[in-house]
Amino acid sequence: MSLTDEMDTALPEVRSAKLGRYMLDSAQKNGILLAFVVVVIVFSILQPAFLSPSNLTNLVLQYAYVLILALGMLMVIVLAQIDLSVGSVIALTGAVAAVVCVRGGAPWWAGVLAALGVGLLVGLWQGFWVAVVGIPGFIVSLGGMLIFRGLAQLLLDYKSLSPFGGVYYDISNGFLNGLFGGDGFDVFTLVIFAIAVVGYAASQWKARLGQIKYRQTVAPWPAFLAKLVVVAVVALAFAWQISHNRGLPVILIILAVFIMVYGLLMGRTGFGRHIYAIGGNILAAQLSGVKVKWVTFWTFVNMGFLAAVAGIVYSARMNGAQPAAGNGFELDAIAACFIGGASTTGGIGRIGGAVIGGLIMAVISNGMQLMGVSQGVQPVVKGLILTIAVAFDLWNRRRSATVAG
Amino acid sequence: MATWAGREDPSAPTELLRLTGVSKSFGPVSVLRGIDLTVHRGEVMVLLGENGAGKSTLIKLIAGIHRLDSGSIQFDGVPVQFHSVAQGEAAGIATIHQELNNVPQLSVAENILLGRLPSRAGFVTPGAIRRRARQALARVGLSDLDVDQPVGRLGVAHQQLIEIAHALDVEAKLLILDEPTAALTAEEISALFAIMVDLRSRGVGMIFISHHLDEVARVGDRVAVLRDGDLIDVVPADTDQARLVRMMVGRDIADQYPRHRQTDGESEVLLDVEHLCQGKRLLDICLRARAGEVVGLAGLVGAGRTELLRAIFGADHYDTGVVQVCGRRLASGRLRQGIREGLGLVPEDRKSQGLVAQASVRENIGYATLASTAHAGFVDRAGQAGRAEAVARRLRVRMRDVDQPVADLSGGNQQKVVFARWALAGSQVLLLDEPTRGVDVGARVEIYEFINDITAAGATVVMASSDLPEVLGMSDRIVVMNSGRIVGEIPADQATSDQVMALAVRDVESPEASGGANPPEVSGETDRAQAPNHGDPIKDGGNR
Numbered sequence: 001m002s003l004t005d006e007m008d009t010a011l012p013e014v015r016s017a018k019l020g021r022y023m024l025d026s027a028q029k030n031g032i033l034l035a036f037v038v039v040v041i042v043f044s045i046l047q048p049a050f051l052s053p054s055n056l057t058n059l060v061l062q063y064a065y066v067l068i069l070a071l072g073m074l075m076v077i078v079l080a081q082i083d084l085s086v087g088s089v090i091a092l093t094g095a096v097a098a099v100v101c102v103r104g105g106a107p108w109w110a111g112v113l114a115a116l117g118v119g120l121l122v123g124l125w126q127g128f129w130v131a132v133v134g135i136p137g138f139i140v141s142l143g144g145m146l147i148f149r150g151l152a153q154l155l156l157d158y159k160s161l162s163p164f165g166g167v168y169y170d171i172s173n174g175f176l177n178g179l180f181g182g183d184g185f186d187v188f189t190l191v192i193f194a195i196a197v198v199g200y201a202a203s204q205w206k207a208r209l210g211q212i213k214y215r216q217t218v219a220p221w222p223a224f225l226a227k228l229v230v231v232a233v234v235a236l237a238f239a240w241q242i243s244h245n246r247g248l249p250v251i252l253i254i255l256a257v258f259i260m261v262y263g264l265l266m267g268r269t270g271f272g273r274h275i276y277a278i279g280g281n282i283l284a285a286q287l288s289g290v291k292v293k294w295v296t297f298w299t300f301v302n303m304g305f306l307a308a309v310a311g312i313v314y315s316a317r318m319n320g321a322q323p324a325a326g327n328g329f330e331l332d333a334i335a336a337c338f339i340g341g342a343s344t345t346g347g348i349g350r351i352g353g354a355v356i357g358g359l360i361m362a363v364i365s366n367g368m369q370l371m372g373v374s375q376g377v378q379p380v381v382k383g384l385i386l387t388i389a390v391a392f393d394l395w396n397r398r399r400s401a402t403v404a405g
Numbered sequence: 406m407a408t409w410a411g412r413e414d415p416s417a418p419t420e421l422l423r424l425t426g427v428s429k430s431f432g433p434v435s436v437l438r439g440i441d442l443t444v445h446r447g448e449v450m451v452l453l454g455e456n457g458a459g460k461s462t463l464i465k466l467i468a469g470i471h472r473l474d475s476g477s478i479q480f481d482g483v484p485v486q487f488h489s490v491a492q493g494e495a496a497g498i499a500t501i502h503q504e505l506n507n508v509p510q511l512s513v514a515e516n517i518l519l520g521r522l523p524s525r526a527g528f529v530t531p532g533a534i535r536r537r538a539r540q541a542l543a544r545v546g547l548s549d550l551d552v553d554q555p556v557g558r559l560g561v562a563h564q565q566l567i568e569i570a571h572a573l574d575v576e577a578k579l580l581i582l583d584e585p586t587a588a589l590t591a592e593e594i595s596a597l598f599a600i601m602v603d604l605r606s607r608g609v610g611m612i613f614i615s616h617h618l619d620e621v622a623r624v625g626d627r628v629a630v631l632r633d634g635d636l637i638d639v640v641p642a643d644t645d646q647a648r649l650v651r652m653m654v655g656r657d658i659a660d661q662y663p664r665h666r667q668t669d670g671e672s673e674v675l676l677d678v679e680h681l682c683q684g685k686r687l688l689d690i691c692l693r694a695r696a697g698e699v700v701g702l703a704g705l706v707g708a709g710r711t712e713l714l715r716a717i718f719g720a721d722h723y724d725t726g727v728v729q730v731c732g733r734r735l736a737s738g739r740l741r742q743g744i745r746e747g748l749g750l751v752p753e754d755r756k757s758q759g760l761v762a763q764a765s766v767r768e769n770i771g772y773a774t775l776a777s778t779a780h781a782g783f784v785d786r787a788g789q790a791g792r793a794e795a796v797a798r799r800l801r802v803r804m805r806d807v808d809q810p811v812a813d814l815s816g817g818n819q820q821k822v823v824f825a826r827w828a829l830a831g832s833q834v835l836l837l838d839e840p841t842r843g844v845d846v847g848a849r850v851e852i853y854e855f856i857n858d859i860t861a862a863g864a865t866v867v868m869a870s871s872d873l874p875e876v877l878g879m880s881d882r883i884v885v886m887n888s889g890r891i892v893g894e895i896p897a898d899q900a901t902s903d904q905v906m907a908l909a910v911r912d913v914e915s916p917e918a919s920g921g922a923n924p925p926e927v928s929g930e931t932d933r934a935q936a937p938n939h940g941d942p943i944k945d946g947g948n949r
Contacts, residue, residue: 210787268786270779277772280761287720287752287759288772288826289744347763 031396032341035389036356036363043367050367053245056238061172061317063362064251065090065310067355069333070340071262072306074354075299077337078266080279080346081130081137083300085122085144086307086333090326091152093119093311098161098321101168108168112312119308120301122148127300131293137300145330153323162320170250172317177247185240186247193239196256197232204228251313258309263351275299280347335382336361339389360385419445420482421610422467422579427476429462436462440476440636442629444579446608449601451621451642453614454631455653455845456815460614463631464581467612468500469493481578491520499572500581503614503843505564507571509557514538516556517571541570545600560706562593569600580604581612586620587843590705590871591906598624616845618646618661619874654847662878663850664699665857666898672696675747675865676834678717681726686712688889690726694834694865699856701880701897702869703905708886710869711753714836717867718750719743730834744773749827751820753838753869759823760811767793767807769822773830796825801851817848824855835859837868841875853879873902885909 043050069086076083093115101111122144129140163169180187204224211218219227242248266272274295277285286292310329315321340357342349364385368378422444429437437459444450452460465471467478469487478485480496487493490500507516514534515522523533538552545566556564565585572580582601586594601611601624613625621628625642630652637652650661672695681690687709694700702710716723719740728735730746752758760769770793778785794807800821804814811822820840827835835856841849856866856879870876876883880897885908893908 213787264783268784269782270776270784271782273768273775273784276764277761277768280764281757283752283758284761285772286740287718287750289741289776290772291741343763347761 031392032339032353032356032360032389036360039360039363039367043363043370047367047370050370051241053241053243055366055370056241057245057249059362059366060242060249060252060255062366063358064172064255065314065317065329066332066336066362067255067358068258068306068310068313069329070336070354070358071258071351072303073330073333074337074340074342074349074351075262075266075272075275076137076303077334077342078279078346078349079275079296079299080282081296081299082334083126083137083141083144083303084330085126085141085148086303086310087326087329087331088145088148088152089119089122089304089307090311090314090329091321091323092122092148092155093308094315094318094321094325095152095155095161095323097168097312097315098164099155101164102161102320108164108166111164111168112171115312116305116308119304119306119311121304122307123301123304126304127297130300131297149323152321152325156321156323158323160320160322162318164316164319168312168316169319170316171254172251172313173319174250175247176250176253177243182243185243187243189243189248190236190239192248192253193235197235200231200235201228254313258306259351259355266351271295271298276347278346332361333358335386338393339386341393344390357389419447421446421448421480423479424467425477425479427463427466427478428474429459429466429471430474435634437466437634440631442636442639444610444612446578446610447605448626449605449611449613449624449642451613451615451625451628452631453618453621453628453649453653455847456817456843457633458631458653459634460631461583464500464583464612464614467493467579468498468581494575494577497576497578498581499575499577499579501565501568501572501583501585503584503587505561505568507556507564507568510555512553513542513550513556513559513567514552516567517541517552517574519571521575537574538570541574542567544573544603545570546596562589562596562706565589565593565597566600569597573604577609579610579612583614584616584843585613586615586617590909591873591902592705592910594620616843616849617872618649618846621646621649650846653845661846661850662875663853663857664879664881665861666881672698672863675731676717676867677727677729679727679729681713681716681723681728683712683716683721683723686889687716687723690891692867692884692891694867696833696863696865697860698882699860699866699868699880701876701883702867702886703873703876703883704869704886704909706871708909709889710886711838712889713886714750714838714867714869717743718748718836720750744830744832747831747833748836749773749830749832749834750836751823751827751838751840753842755816755819755823760819762812763810765808766797766802766804766811766814766822769811770796770807770825770829773826792829793825796829797822800825800828800855815845815848817844817852820844821848821852821855824852828855828859833864835864835866837866837870839870839872840868841870841872873905876905877902887911 040050049055069090073083073086096118097111097115100106100114101108126137126140126144129135130137177186177188180191182188182190204227208218208224218224264272266275274285274290277288277290278292278295282292311326314325314329318325336358337349337354338344338357339360340349340353340355342353361382364382365378368381373381420443422442424440424442427437427440427442428435440463442450452463454460462471466473469490469492472488473486480498485496487496487498493500508519511519514537517538518534522529523537524530535552539548542548542550542552547563547566547570550563556567559567569580569582569585585597589597598620601613604611615621622642627639628642628644628649629639630637630649632653632655640649640652646661674693675696676692676694678690678692681687681692690713692700692713702713704710712721715721716737717728719735719738719742722738728737730743730748733746735743735746735748756762761772767790771789774792775784775789778789790807797804797807802814802818802821802825804818811819814822820843824840840856841852844852856868860866868876868880877897877900883895883897883900883905884891885893885895885905887909892911895904
């Protein structure tokens with residue numbers, strides 16, 4: 001006999017939100033997306049070269065590592081933890097790859113595997129102290145920050161090691177193009193983007209049908225279509241621009257795969273949903289049977305893995321390993337998550353938000369460099385934006401809480 | 406009980422607080438409409454209403470936390486409009502909030518004087534702090550409490566009294582008490598009421614919020630009933646309970662404790678606990694619960710009820726003993742095994758242990774079943790949403806839809822969400838710890854009806870509660886705990902609250918009290934005389 005018998009209670013009718021109300025709600029929810037659009041528009045006005053094919057391509061190549069780090073960092077932050085060691089792990093994994101490939105002369109894949117292996121070991125080490133022993137992640141990763149930086153320096157003997165060249169170099173600097181020809185632009189790039197846009201539209205449509213089936217409030221038709229059209233136009237415009245440069249960057253494909261996989265992991269898997277539950281209320285999660293230690297442990301292992309991926313991407317981009325590589329990158333990743341709407345107390349945050357947060361950081365850095373803003377001003381602007389973004393988020397949440405209470 | 410008018414010096418003006426046409430909205434939501442209310446000196450005005458009726462908003466307006474939209478407040482003969490709590494306190498209005506508002510790490514004395522620590526040239530003066538703290542404590546009957554110990558070491562009841570002492574230190578003319586009894590046991594509540602009676606005789610006016618109707622007549626003079634933001638009526642405190650309930654919920658609730666008893670003592674044993682021991686907290690506990698049965702666990706705070714439920718559930722380890730669920734033995738501290746075999750726990754504090762506040766109703770209902778219904782690691786989103794929706798409707802959770810954050814729901818509906826989680830998991834043995842704390846009458850009866858439904862379907866319920874009428878009204882058997890032991894068992898249809906209390910407060914360390922299941926005859930007088938010895942300073946579950 002089950003307590004779930006007799007569940008055929010009548011469900012209410014389909015609810016489609018009023019358009020005006022919906023726009024207001026989604027402006028609140030998607031404030032970060034609007035901020036991103038504003039930043040892009042501001043820079044494209046101040047510096048027309050910002051939207052040029054070569055700069056957009058460069059943007060992707062230069063800041064891919066921030067986005068990869070932000071994916072893992074978001075999971076750690078939603079868990080109500082923090083990882084300060086990722087910058088040092090980038091240096092360590094890059095150093096390992098360089099020692100294997102450059103000093104040891106091994107093929108590129110051996111370097112990649114070695115770096116990933118070291119990243120996993122780092123994750124196991126930190127996961128053990130946080131999940132099993134119960135030391136706060138802040139402390140464990142502060143220790144890790146020192147340990148892994150030191151190991152990287154020892155491994156490289158305080159000197160940089162280069163060049164990688166070959167396939168390893170192409171991970172961050174290579175392009176896929178010319179497969180379908182094209183006159184002055186790359187058709188392959190456009191085809192891939194077109195497929196991505198169609199895939200996005202299909203998944204949104206499927207999600208909408210699901211919501212309707214379960215009698216949940218859905219976006220009104222015009223808003224739903226408008227969102228699809230805007231996304232399609234922006235994506236295809238971006239594709240058009242980069243197809244006029246060197247085509248589709250390999251790293252962009254890697255990034256897209258990672259973002260999709262981690263989006264699914266956080267949104268759709270038991271593991272991901274349990275991260276939200278633990279970050280939201282660890283006691284309630286525990287008493288509901290969530291494997292708190294297990295989830296915490298693997299979240300840190302995953303962070304080590306992604307830090308290694310970022311280490312490979314960064315060292316490939318630099319075509320070498322330096323003892324000081326990745327210095328301060330952990331702060332870029334953490335800032336990306338918070339700008340993207342993650343809560344400082346855990347339980348709230350989305351992969352999409354972290355990606356947009358990372359893009360905002362990237363666009364601002366890149367835009368200021370293009371405009372020749374002096375070195376000292378750049379961190380000031382970034383710091384201000386981080387502070388204001390989190391203040392805005394707090395204000396927004398307090399306001400909605402007052403309405404609800 | 407005398408009325409306010411009889412105790413006052415007839416020459417003094419007795420009116421303390423007058424609200425005229427007070428209204429308040431949050432955004433588009435109108436929370437209070439045109440409230441007219443008067444509170445006199447030396448009067449206890451009980452504020453009654455379901456969660457969401459506007460009680461909290463009303464007291465926040467009076468205390469200066471919120472501002473009025475329209476209407477006026479007159480305090481002590483002067484029109485006032487406080488812009489902060491500090492202004493309200495300066496004028497003589499003190500509030501004891503529902504949640505404890507102290508700093509556990511600071512000392513008792515510092516907590517009592519928090520926000521107004523006496524100082525000289527910028528340095529606090531420890532002597533003056535201790536002296537003033539002792540004065541305030543004497544007024545709540547705690548004159549021998551060590552004022553230098555951290556507040557966090559004290560039990561909930563003492564912490565509550567310290568908050569009252571904090572309020573009295575400002576020479577409050579009006580004391581607002583927002584559900585101060587929710588976390589207290591019957592003994593502690595009696596002590597609190599004695600203090601309220603004392604304050605009343607000194608002319609302090611009080612506004613008292615409670616969900617317990619029996620407390621209304623015990624301590625109140627008049628009752629103001631709120632419903633959906635309107636003041637329904639102000640009636641004398643001895644108005645009969647059925648009428649008060651009707652005014653609160655706007656409909657008749659035939660029976661506050663609608664238990665349908667159906668066990669014959671022959672059905673299958675679903676939960677079998679034998680000789681369970683856990684340090685000094687649980688001593689040789691033996692407990693059985695059969696299909697279709699509700700076992701009530703009574704006892705004082707600190708008697709070990711929460712510890713027992715947590716040990717059975719697997720949330721804490723135990724040292725020795727056996728726990729069997731549906732005939733299968735569970736390993737100590739293996740919470741997920743317990744859930745698989747059919748255990749479910751509704752914890753004592755839904756905010757800190759029961760719910761993920763910012764997550765949706767759907768997610769909160771699904772946490773115990775997310776992993777078991779997943780396909781290859783992927784959550785069965787559509788299926789979980791549909792099942793959560795059905796369970797929520799069955800429990801009559803009032804919500805916009807299942808994607809609404811659970812934080813937006815009222816206390817009663819939040820508690821139903823915790824129940825729904827285990828309903829979805831198909832739990833056969835439900836362990837309830839204070840299942841209706843802070844839940845209003847309407848939602849409470851719906852929770853009781855759910856308990857009836859699942860026991861009728863063959864599940865069993867073990868319910869720990871400090872609310873004696875609830876234990877008496879909803880249990881089939883009452884098991885009384887005292888200092889980590891089970892000291893007695895009484896069939897509910899023969900039990901009286903005196904019997905249960907006598908067992909709960911008995912000194913179990915004395916030799917003659919060690920064995921018997923038959924409660925001794927103890928009169929109400931003896932009962933009260935023993936009370937001060939059992940203001941147990943150990944916080945319930947404090948060693949977790």
